[in-house]
Each structure stands twice: as C-alpha cells, then as structure tokens.
Amino acid sequence: MTATKLRVGAVVITPPTFKASGGVSAAIQLTERIAKQIDSALLLMAEDNGETVENGLRIIRQKAANPLLPLRRLLPRQVVTLAWRANIKPWLREGRFDVVHFHNPHPPGALKAAAQACKDLKIPYVISTHGFIEFNEFSQGFGAPAWQKPLLELLVRRPVVHVAQNAARVLMLSPQEEPVLSGMGVDPRNLRVVSNGVDPYFTIPVSEAERQRLVARFALPTDRPLMLYVGNHTANKGLDVLLRALPLMREKAVAVVAGAIRSQKEHAQLLADNGMPAGSETILFTDFITREELRALYQSVHLFVFPSRADTLPLVILEAMASGLPVVSTLIGGIPFEVSADTGILMKPGDPTALASALDRLCADLPLRKALGDAGRARVTQLFNWERSAEQAVAIYEDVVSNKTSQ
CATH class of the missing domain: 3.40.50.2000 (Glycogen Phosphorylase B;)
Incomplete structure (x- = not known):
C-alpha cells in the first residue's frame, strides 16, 4: 500500500x-x-x-x-x-x-x-x-x-x-x-x-497600532522590562516558582502572566501560598487571551520565562523563540532540545533563587537579550x-x- x-x-x-x-x-x-x-x-x-x-x-x-x-x-x-x-x-x-x-x-x-x-x-x-x-x-x-x-x-x-x-x-x-x-x-x-x-503565524510582525492597543488594554508598563509567562496556572508549570522569585529580583521588572484563570478561589490561594499580594506591581495577570493577543504579547515583551517542573515539548517556548525572545526555563523534558545555550538560560526546576538570578541577568543586559533572541529565531526556523x-x-x-x- x-x-x-x-x-x-x-x-x-x-x-x-x-x-x-x-x-x-x-x-x-x-x-x-x-x-x-x-x-x-x-x-x-x-x-x-x-x-x-x-x-x-x-x-x-x-x-x-x-x-x-x-x-x-x-x-x-x-x-x-x-x-x-x-x-x-x-x-x-x-x-x-x-x-x-x-x-x-x-x-x-x-x-x-x-x-x-x-x-x-x-x-x-x-x-x-x-x-x-x-x-x-x-x-x-x-x-x-x-x-x-x-x-x-x-x-x-x-x-x-x-x-x-x-x-x-x-x-x-x-x-x-x-x-x-x-x-x-x-x-x-x-x-x-x-x-x-512552530506556527508561522507567530513570525508575522504585528502593526504598531495593534501592539499599542494591546499595551493599553492590559496596562503594560513601558518603563520596565516585561517578562512573559504563558501556560496553565498549575503546579507542573512552575508558576509558583516565578511568584517566589519575583521578590528576590534586583531589577525592577514586571511578570506578565497569560492564560485562563480557571478558578478565582484557586487563583487567590496560589497568590497567598506564595506570599504574593493581590495588588503587587511586579505581576500582571491577563486571564484568557486570544491568539491575536498572544502574538502581540510576544512582540511587546522583552523575554520569556517558563519555570516548568514537567513538560514534554512546550509549543509556547517555540512560539516565543520564533518571536525573537530569549528564554528562561528549566532542564526538564524536551526543553533542552528546544533551548540551546545560545538561545536562553536553563536551570533545575523549583529554584526561585536561580530563576531570579537568570531573570536579573537578562533584564539588565539588552545586547544579551538580542543575541539570544536572534539565535532562538534562527534555531526554530531550522529545526522545528x-x-x-x-x-x-x-x-x-x-x-x-x-x-x-x-x-
């Protein structure tokens, strides 16, 4: 046959x-x-x-x-x-x-x-x-x-x-x-x-007007580095590690957390368990976003953070790399297959101190962010x-x- x-x-x-x-x-x-x-x-x-x-x-x-x-x-x-x-x-x-x-x-x-x-x-x-x-x-x-x-x-x-x-x-x-x-x-x-x-959709540049509409809708700060997380708000994705890393950072940056909040009760518990005040200026939750908004977000932030404890081969990492973002993630599953040393920083999962250090390093170094982001876009195009x-x-x-x- x-x-x-x-x-x-x-x-x-x-x-x-x-x-x-x-x-x-x-x-x-x-x-x-x-x-x-x-x-x-x-x-x-x-x-x-x-x-x-x-x-x-x-x-x-x-x-x-x-x-x-x-x-x-x-x-x-x-x-x-x-x-x-x-x-x-x-x-x-x-x-x-x-x-x-x-x-x-x-x-x-x-x-x-x-x-x-x-x-x-x-x-x-x-x-x-x-x-x-x-x-x-x-x-x-x-x-x-x-x-x-x-x-x-x-x-x-x-x-x-x-x-x-x-x-x-x-x-x-x-x-x-x-x-x-x-x-x-x-x-x-x-x-x-x-x-x-990787979906070619995420390689298409959005217009400046579209990007500005997104910035206004989510009130994204324009005077600080923006660190994007995309995923479920569950233990395996390591969002709690990010919450505990934010107070340890030296740089004044904001974590933008995209993804649906499935339960307000669970969301409040997640913040409380990790010592994060509901109105903290270091974190912004978008709740559910459309595909168009996600693409605009990738092109409006400065780096991608994904402190997962368990993942097979996250599409969001490929999308972020295709968007020219450097990646901070973990040495689990297929993530080391996606993210090479010249495209991001990987560490053991569950370590907020190491995560804060990596985020500080990238937030403070624009040339490094650009070099890692450019290499990441090239790697995705070639391999995925x-x-x-x-x-x-x-x-x-x-x-x-x-x-x-x-x-």
Whole structure:
C-alpha cells in the first residue's frame, strides 16, 4: 500500500471544557499538514457534535459525556476532569482507517478506551507523546499526600503506560523522552522522533497600532522590562516558582502572566501560598487571551520565562523563540532540545533563587537579550517545521501498515 492510499484518523483526547491546550494545538497543526499528503480526518472530544473543514482538514467534534458533572460542585475539578469519555468506536468503524494517530493523554481513561476500540476493530495505532512527561511526573504525586499516590498510579499513569506499550509506534517529541518511555516498558524498537513545529503565524510582525492597543488594554508598563509567562496556572508549570522569585529580583521588572484563570478561589490561594499580594506591581495577570493577543504579547515583551517542573515539548517556548525572545526555563523534558545555550538560560526546576538570578541577568543586559533572541529565531526556523514532521509521520504510518499486511 502506498502512502497516498492510506486513510488515517487522528484522535485528540481532551476534556471538552479545556479551551486551550498545547497538545490539542499541535495535533491540529500536524494533522493539517498530513492531510495535504494523504486522506486524513481528525476527531476532537467536544461539548457538542459538529463537523467543519479548517485549512483543508476535516474536523469532527464528538460530544463527550461525564457522569460526575452533577457532582462538580462537591468534587475537586481534577477528579471530575478524569471522568470525561467519548464514544469514538462508531467513527473509527465507519472511517475504515488504516491507522489511527492518538494525541494527548488526558483524560487517561478516555485514551485507554479509545485504544481498546482500535484493538477491537483491529486497527493499528500510533501515539504522539504530548503531555507524557507531565503525566509521568503527575502520577508520582507532585508532593501529593501519600494516600493519593496509589490512585494517581491507577487512574493516571497506568492507563497511559498501557496505551504506550501497545502502540505500533510511539512518536516522541524529543530524544530526551527515551528514558521515560523505556521506564514505562515501551519497546525501544517502536520509538521514533517526530517533533513539534512552530506556527508561522507567530513570525508575522504585528502593526504598531495593534501592539499599542494591546499595551493599553492590559496596562503594560513601558518603563520596565516585561517578562512573559504563558501556560496553565498549575503546579507542573512552575508558576509558583516565578511568584517566589519575583521578590528576590534586583531589577525592577514586571511578570506578565497569560492564560485562563480557571478558578478565582484557586487563583487567590496560589497568590497567598506564595506570599504574593493581590495588588503587587511586579505581576500582571491577563486571564484568557486570544491568539491575536498572544502574538502581540510576544512582540511587546522583552523575554520569556517558563519555570516548568514537567513538560514534554512546550509549543509556547517555540512560539516565543520564533518571536525573537530569549528564554528562561528549566532542564526538564524536551526543553533542552528546544533551548540551546545560545538561545536562553536553563536551570533545575523549583529554584526561585536561580530563576531570579537568570531573570536579573537578562533584564539588565539588552545586547544579551538580542543575541539570544536572534539565535532562538534562527534555531526554530531550522529545526522545528510542521511540514517535515508531517512527512516523517506519513512514512511511519506506511511502515506500520506494511508490517501489518506482511504478518
């Protein structure tokens, strides 16, 4: 079977209430490029059924169900989130796909159920490792009480491990993931590297008028260095480390924190736990922002900070580098694959003192910021390309199907 005759179904596993996810964005961008080469469609767990064609890709939104929704005021949000499921088996059967490509491991139970549907229908599947590092770390507790750890192992880690072990191929986003996947018991012969690309949208300069509108809307200071953070306000992303680093800085700078505030109660607790007054002049929260506003933000700040404790290959880092920003981040997951020594500063996670020192260094040194930012833009352009990743994925599909038919 030639690659041009393959039919591929991409499936994005995600809680339908999540409005922004790097894994979901990466899945759509990769599959759009794949659809230019072979017959492809993408199914996304959603709040309602629907079908659209976006950039040449047919996207099916499959309504998901959650039996715990009536109890959402009584149960922790994280518990309710784990219960989302979508019945994708009829779509897989009707699509007559030669191979299925899974993206995103959350909720793990939904991923395992979808993989079982493939097994029942005798369709081989591959899976990209969006979120694998995060889930591997999260399942080990992140400081959770001891009684929670067996539940995390059962409900979070074990389903992801099961799916990865039974995949025809596991598509790593960086070579740094190999030890983690080997630790999950995945056969090394089934590992391949198919990295993320960067959305060219973020390389397009915004007009000065658009940039000034953003500055006015969020009241961005113009007399101090601006340090941008983009991501969920959760423990694995290390926002608490940034909050604790800000009072340690010598330079007068402002951290601009972009990303939806999902719970005002959790937000207030995050500030209180890390000694950050609600009205502090050293930090500014944008709450949810649009794609257009994010691009304008990248082009209105001076550096990008991402003190993550667990990440696979963050798209936001690639976007920041494509925007010409130097990066301050951590030595975890695939981040060292993204950020080289001439494009940013990396450190061990969870160290506010080291983070403050790195931020001070860049805030005080404009030539260094420019040199790192220019090198970062060049690195992204050279190494992280969706078209090349799509070609690699199609070659893997063809190999999987060829092996199946020869058995």
